[in-house]
Structure formats: C-alpha cells, structure tokens
Amino acid sequence: MRRRVLAAGVATLLLISACSEGGRAEPQQATGYTIAFVTHETPGDTFWNIVRSGAQQAAEDVDVQVRFSNDPDATRQAVLIQQAVDAKVQGIATTLVTPDALAGSVRAATAAGIPVVGLNAGIERYRDLGALMYFGSDETVAGTSVGERIAASGAKHPLCVIHQAGSVALEARCAGVKSAVPGTENLQVNGADDAAVTSTLQAKLAQDRTIDYVVTLGAPIALDAIQAGSTAKIATFDLNKETADRIKDGKIEFAIDQQPYAQGYMAVTSLYLYLKNGNDLGGGKAVLTGPSFVDKSNIDTILPYVEKNTR
Known part of the structure; x- marks a missing residue:
C-alpha cells in the first residue's frame, strides 16, 4: 500500500489552503478517494499529532x-470545510467543537452529496449538523468519571x-467534574501560550489555597500546571510522552485517555467503508473511544505505545 499523504507542488493537486496564519493545509495528489481531515488543532498541541498519526x-x-488542514478559530475552520466542499473531495472528517459556527459549511457538504463524519468533539450535535458517524469520547461521561x-x-x-474558549467539549468535561464535585471552579486560560497558562495558574493557586486538585483538559496544560508549583494534585485529560513520564514519576495522578489515534484511524476508515460499501459504523450511535484511565497501575503497559505516538 502506498501512503497517500503527499507534499504540495504537483500540478494535479487540488488545493485546500488555510486562510490565516494559524491554519495549516497539506494538499495531496488527486487520485482515488480524497478525504479532507479538518480540525480545530492549535499549532504545537501534541494531542493532534496522535490523531494525525492514526489518520495517516x-x-x-x-x-x-x-x-489535513486546521485552524483553532471557528470561523476559519468553517472556511476550511467549505474549501473542501468546493474542491469536491469524496469525504470530510471534521471536529465539531463549535457546532453553531460550523453548521453552515457542514450542511453545505451534505447538500453537495459529500459524506461527513465527526470526531473528537461535537458528540451531542453531530446528527443535527448532518454528519453520518462520530468517533470520540462522551465528554460529560468522561468528566463525571x-x-x-x-x-x-x-x-x-x-x-x-x-x-480554549467556546469549546463545548471542554465545557462538558468541566460540567461533568462539577456534577461529582460541586465545589469545582472553572478557570479560563490561553492554551496557545504556555507561559501565560503557567502564570495564570500560579496567580490563582497563590490567591486560593483551598484548591486541592487541578484538572487540566489537555496534556500540555498539565505540564504547565506542574511548572506553576502547587501542593494541589494534578489530573489531566489526554496523553503525550512527557505527561506519561510524569504519571510514572508521580507528579500527575492520572490521565483520562480518549484514544485519539483510534479517532483519527476510524474517521478515515469509516468514510472509506461508506464510500466503497455503504457501511454506517455505530448503527446510528456514536462510537466511543473513551474514557480510559491511565495511572501508575498501567503506565508501564501504555508507555511503549505513547513512545510510538499511538496513545
């Protein structure tokens, strides 16, 4: 099998270009099924490397x-989806973290006869927008856990x-935590700036010594929380190599893993099966990839996969 993830510069390429400095697009040669994979990835967030690895x-x-294309700005992500529609791709896999902002472009895809699957975020709304299937975690359930x-x-x-402001998935996680621990307090930070995250956490933790747990919603943010220095325990959603190492050495209590490699992999293969054979995975329901806890009891089993960029 040939890997069909190709660089720009070939005359037969269909181009999908990001519309801002924050976006990124990687056009590829137009032969066979072409699937656009559009996310709200913030550049530098290691989580998305794992999603991409599964899709590749x-x-x-x-x-x-x-x-692949991405932009953390909801309006610009919608433009990327519309550009995929205009390029007449055969399928679109997209995150739906801001469903209202993306609704028009997703519906434009379905109106054009292009099947769309959701992944990672938007489990509550993917059907409303016209997506056929969804692969990810139920964030409310995960947060409650x-x-x-x-x-x-x-x-x-x-x-x-x-x-990330406006993310329904992140808000659902915190709402789930609060449903089990009523004293939960939310804190908004700028996830694109690690130094700013660390300083904001330092200020908050110094101001309120009653905070006994810091729950971060992404692996890089957990590392920022360690840098903030506090006696509060740390738990996080999602994994990367550094976070896994900090679980092993006890600086992070546990991670809750939504298995992003599986999300990327199944989003692509589900579109392939739908296009080739009319298959609808999940039987009309979301296919859950989490939550899965990673802590000291199983980190030695999980760590080799983290090192391969598949967990």
Missing part, C-alpha cells in the same frame, strides 16, 4: 488520500482549567 495509518491501510475519582480521594475544591 488508515490512509495507508485502505489506500486513500487524506488532506474524573470527578467521581477525585471525590473518592477527598477532593473538595478542584480547579478545572479550560484552555
């Missing part, structure tokens, strides 16, 4: 072309750190 492996396994776990360890006043 799927592209190789089923011999399709995958075009975290809340129940830290409540059992005695947490009374957790700080839930939201690193």
Whole structure:
C-alpha cells in the first residue's frame, strides 16, 4: 500500500489552503478517494499529532488520500470545510467543537452529496449538523468519571482549567467534574501560550489555597500546571510522552485517555467503508473511544505505545 499523504507542488493537486496564519493545509495528489481531515488543532498541541498519526495509518491501510488542514478559530475552520466542499473531495472528517459556527459549511457538504463524519468533539450535535458517524469520547461521561475519582480521594475544591474558549467539549468535561464535585471552579486560560497558562495558574493557586486538585483538559496544560508549583494534585485529560513520564514519576495522578489515534484511524476508515460499501459504523450511535484511565497501575503497559505516538 502506498501512503497517500503527499507534499504540495504537483500540478494535479487540488488545493485546500488555510486562510490565516494559524491554519495549516497539506494538499495531496488527486487520485482515488480524497478525504479532507479538518480540525480545530492549535499549532504545537501534541494531542493532534496522535490523531494525525492514526489518520495517516488508515490512509495507508485502505489506500486513500487524506488532506489535513486546521485552524483553532471557528470561523476559519468553517472556511476550511467549505474549501473542501468546493474542491469536491469524496469525504470530510471534521471536529465539531463549535457546532453553531460550523453548521453552515457542514450542511453545505451534505447538500453537495459529500459524506461527513465527526470526531473528537461535537458528540451531542453531530446528527443535527448532518454528519453520518462520530468517533470520540462522551465528554460529560468522561468528566463525571474524573470527578467521581477525585471525590473518592477527598477532593473538595478542584480547579478545572479550560484552555480554549467556546469549546463545548471542554465545557462538558468541566460540567461533568462539577456534577461529582460541586465545589469545582472553572478557570479560563490561553492554551496557545504556555507561559501565560503557567502564570495564570500560579496567580490563582497563590490567591486560593483551598484548591486541592487541578484538572487540566489537555496534556500540555498539565505540564504547565506542574511548572506553576502547587501542593494541589494534578489530573489531566489526554496523553503525550512527557505527561506519561510524569504519571510514572508521580507528579500527575492520572490521565483520562480518549484514544485519539483510534479517532483519527476510524474517521478515515469509516468514510472509506461508506464510500466503497455503504457501511454506517455505530448503527446510528456514536462510537466511543473513551474514557480510559491511565495511572501508575498501567503506565508501564501504555508507555511503549505513547513512545510510538499511538496513545
């Protein structure tokens, strides 16, 4: 099988270009099925490397072309989806973290006969927007699971750190934590600036010594929380190599993993199966990839996969 994730510069390329400095697009040669893979990725967030790794492996396994583009700005992400529609791709896989802002472009895709699957964010709304399938975690369930776990360890006043404004997925996680620990307080930070995250956390933790847990919603933010220095325990959503190492050495209590490699892989293969054979995975329901807890009890099993960029 040939990996069909190709660089720009070939005359037969269909171009999808990001419309801002924050966006990125990787056009590829137009042969066979072409799938646009559009996310709200913030540049530098290691989580998305894992999603992309799964999608790239799927592209190789089923011999399709995958075009990656991303922008954390909801309006510009919508433009990227519309550009995929205009380029007449055969399928679109997209995150739906800001469903209202993306609704017009997703519906334009379905109106043009282009199948759309959601992944990672938007589990509550993907059907409303016209997406056929969804692959990801139920963030409310995941957040509740975290809340129940830290409540059992005695947490009374957790700080839930939201690193992207307007993200329904992140807000659902914190709402889930709060449902299990009523004393939960949310804190908004700028996830694109690690130094700013660290300083904001330092100020908050110094101002309120009753905070006993910091729950971060992305692996890089957990590392910022460590840098902030506090006696509060740290738990996080999602994994990367550094976070896994900090679980092993006890600086992070646990991570809740939504298995992003599986999200990327299944989003691509589901579109391939739909295009080739009319398959609808999940039987009309979202396919859940999490939550899965990673802590000291299983980190040695998980760590080799983290090192391969698949967990």
